[in-house]
Amino acid sequence: MNGILIAMTLALLIPIYEAWQDEDIWQTMLAFASIATKTSIMILVVSVLRDDWMIGLVGVLILSVGNASLMLLAHVLRRMNEL
Amino acid sequence: MFEDFYIVVIAVLLPLTAGMLVAQRNPYHALVIRGIVGAVAALVYALFGAADVALTEALVGTMLSITLYAIAVRSSMSLRLGLLAAAPCNPDEPASQEPPLAQPLSKALRQALSRHYLRLEIVPYASPQALQFALEKKEIHATCTAVTETLTPTTAQSTASAPYHLSVRLPRLLEIVQNGVPPTLASVSFCRSRQITAANISDSPDARHNIWESQP
Numbered sequence: 001m002n003g004i005l006i007a008m009t010l011a012l013l014i015p016i017y018e019a020w021q022d023e024d025i026w027q028t029m030l031a032f033a034s035i036a037t038k039t040s041i042m043i044l045v046v047s048v049l050r051d052d053w054m055i056g057l058v059g060v061l062i063l064s065v066g067n068a069s070l071m072l073l074a075h076v077l078r079r080m081n082e083l
Numbered sequence: 084m085f086e087d088f089y090i091v092v093i094a095v096l097l098p099l100t101a102g103m104l105v106a107q108r109n110p111y112h113a114l115v116i117r118g119i120v121g122a123v124a125a126l127v128y129a130l131f132g133a134a135d136v137a138l139t140e141a142l143v144g145t146m147l148s149i150t151l152y153a154i155a156v157r158s159s160m161s162l163r164l165g166l167l168a169a170a171p172c173n174p175d176e177p178a179s180q181e182p183p184l185a186q187p188l189s190k191a192l193r194q195a196l197s198r199h200y201l202r203l204e205i206v207p208y209a210s211p212q213a214l215q216f217a218l219e220k221k222e223i224h225a226t227c228t229a230v231t232e233t234l235t236p237t238t239a240q241s242t243a244s245a246p247y248h249l250s251v252r253l254p255r256l257l258e259i260v261q262n263g264v265p266p267t268l269a270s271v272s273f274c275r276s277r278q279i280t281a282a283n284i285s286d287s288p289d290a291r292h293n294i295w296e297s298q299p
Contacts, residue, residue: 009089016103
């Protein structure tokens with residue numbers, strides 16, 4: 001459990017570095033998409049390892065909601081660039 | 084202690100991303116990083132067993148707040164520049180929605196504004212009176228007028244050193260525009276908006292006419 005989650009945290013550090021580093025807004029959005037998916041997968045892994053269905057349900061909801069917020073934000077940013 | 088080491092590692096991510104958010108200067112980048120902080124916070128809350136708090140953070144803190152803030156930032160961080168609409172004296176050119184603004188001036192203005200993460204929003208007006216009235220009513224932040232409206236374009240370019248005149252209503256915007264626009268492209272001046280009385284605010288054409296006439 002410890003090793004799996006620490007490896008996932010290290011993988012999570014890659015898009016965090018990318019979001020901190022990059023100047024392009026779309027690269028930051030890609031990093032956001034990656035982080036939103038990775039964190040919800042980590043929640044699902046924790047729920048399976050702890051055998052906790054409540055956390056698992058929340059993980060699934062966050063997985064879908066994170067992508068929805070990404071899409072809304074991408075539309076607003078795209079329309080800003082068109083003006 | 085060592086069995087729960089992963090909790091410490093994941094919890095450290097929250098101040099790390101929050102520090103990134105505080106250090107960010109571009110408001111749009113800061114919004115996206117706020118989404119990242121929300122995702123990491125939801126992970127930490129779920130890890131500590133607070134599933135309801137994690138769900139609320141993801142729904143409200145991430146989705147709703149960054150969408151609303153994106154719209155707020157987008158509509159507030161812009162300079163509204165009033166222009167005279169294209170005069171119908173040149174029937175050969177096709178009628179375009181975009182009023183004429185010299186290409187180098189527009190480019191210099193956009194560059195100066197993008198350094199401060201502002202957008203340039205061009206608002207066309209039909210007459211100089213309407214343009215001045217909009218500036219008085221704080222509908223626009225600045226006006227851009229050709230210095231010699233009556234002359235033909237060729238003589239205007241040959242005689243005047245600055246073909247356009249920018250009149251800015253706000254001191255901070257004046258500073259930004261003065262630093263960004265070279266004086267050969269446009270002259271910049273500060274236009275202190277006068278106190279408009281309640282009688283003058285009404286939109287009737289008579290009131291508009293009075294405001295225009297009372298100017299020195």
